[in-house]
Amino acid sequence: MSATRDFSQDRTFLIDMTRCTGCRACQVACKQWNQMKAEKTVFFTGEGYQNPPAMSEYTLTKVKFRDYEKNGHNQFAFYKEMCMHCNEPACVSVCPVSAFIKTPEGPVVYDTKRCIGCRFCMVACPFGVPKYQWSKALPLVVKCTGCYSRLKAGLKPACAKACPSAISYGSRTDMIQEAKRRLAARPDRYFNKIYGLEEAGGTSVLYLTEQPFDDLGFKHVTKRPLPSLTWAALRFVPGVFLTMGGSLAFISWLTHRKDRLRKEEEAKKSATIQPEEGE
């Protein structure tokens, strides 16, 4: 992993859930740009008023609804779910065929031509982002690409473009600064934490909310970059192989030498008789 890479200029989403009206324009724009099929849904199958119930092979981003009570009034909280585009993504590190790539601009993209469909990325992702084409006989993984193709053409991602109020888009440093400014300006309005600043070693999607993040169903994620966890064990692989192979080879050389010497000894002793093999 490129632990030395500088992430400050990565394209980053700042999603301010206090400004979100729940219009789901981002959801629709994403579906249109990526030409995803509509899903047949039933209302109230998920956690609340949200539809479809979860991200899937057809839905790369989705607004989650939570209702709660504040000062005796029923309130809504929203949370846009999407790929977090981690600085050091777990999916990139676990993919056996390097199908995931962390692009220099920030988004984590996925190469459909390489994937063998082992689904390790789905197990590894702490945010539960990569989804699988369960409907197909030879399925592939599907995930948000941060609209990398639009980015290349100098455009904003579809969801950021469509959003009337809540999504800001820019370099990671600028977005962190902006988030901190908002937190400092209206401490009464915000829950004092930027989700994504340190989660999984930092991500290119930052969230601000009014409610504590746990209450909104944000996943609890370690601050350590995830690839370092497996690398801590994997870096021993060549050493273990050489030690194990070397010591076993040495031991077998020793034991077989002992055997050979004993045989020669016996052969010398009974030079006239055919040497017999020992037990």
Place this chain on the structure above:
Amino acid sequence: MSAIASIKQEIKGYHMFIKTLMLLVAAGVLAAAARFIFGLGTTTNLSDVYPWGLWISFDVVTSVPLAAGAFVLGAVVHCFHIKKLEPLVRPAIVTGFLGYSLVCIGLILDLGQPQRGWHVFAYPNLHSPMFEVALCVMSYTTVACLEFLSPVCEKFGFHIPLRLLRTIEVPLIVLGAAIATLHQSTIGTFFLIAVDKLHNLWYNPLLPMLFWISAVFTGLAIVIVEAIMVHRYLKQPDETELLATLTKIIPWFLGIYLFIKVYTLFFLSARPLFDRPGLTILFLMEVVLGIIIPLIMFMSKRIRTDSRWQLRAASMVVFFGLVLNRFNVSMFGLIQKDQKIYYPSFLESVVTVGIIAAHILFFALIARYFPIFEHHPEEVDYSIPDRFHRIEKHPVTEKTI
């Protein structure tokens, strides 16, 4: 009589048990075909929440340590040169080879794009534990296949390849043991990335080491179970005395495993540990029935040398300790609070039953047609030959399956 007719005649003579196994394997093959025709989503209960199910948990994560007997026994016999255990090596190698071949089949079924398996070589990712395991499983299957070729060559009297195989026998065993160490432990590394998913009872940084140690004693336990079963049902000689040597090794590994497990649980795991009663029960079952009780049993000499108790203790290690441990790590421990519980679909189960049946079936058939048990090293010259002369065939004893 034509070839097909003679095969039919041969199959008619088999025991009912073998015929039942054949039926189960056929059912498994049909279910596997259904997976490719209708897709993973319709034939399995896998979902975005449970991307890995029974096929990964049993056919891959559990089968790999169950097939560890070949590398452990190979190292014990050939590297440490405990020659008297030689009669146990060939059955263990057959089990290992079959085990790994079936792991490969399990993987092919589970992969979304199995036809692209070669991409692992084309686009390697050194940071991926899956890449490492894929490479190791492929190379180990090759090594196990080469080791297995010896009885095949003996059966058909191919004396030149046989001499060659005998020349590279020890290097192969060493290579096999080194590769097996890597992938047995790296399967534990898989789950290190699931840091906020795998429950604290199992998640700890020494998971790879625990996986390797448990593979070692499981390999030995499987050899014991297999030898006693084969004595009972395939009328092979009683190896209780030889097995007593293995039962001396097992408690050491069980003890080290238990020690590391307790150490990691209290010093390297995150809190809270016992917040979910269901998982706590599974954990206790795994530790008490699968490690502590067999450890106590194997420590008593009387039990170590009695074939009935050997079998009981060894099968406890395998069925409660190892199998439950691998399911806990790869399935139960990954279930989050308030999540819908995964259970395998009918077709998934049929495939897995078919794979287990295939293993037993092929083992019995190989034992029937190839010199797996008649191989007596004291009659064979193991030195590297100076000329390639014909090796005499061993007389094949009458067997009843």
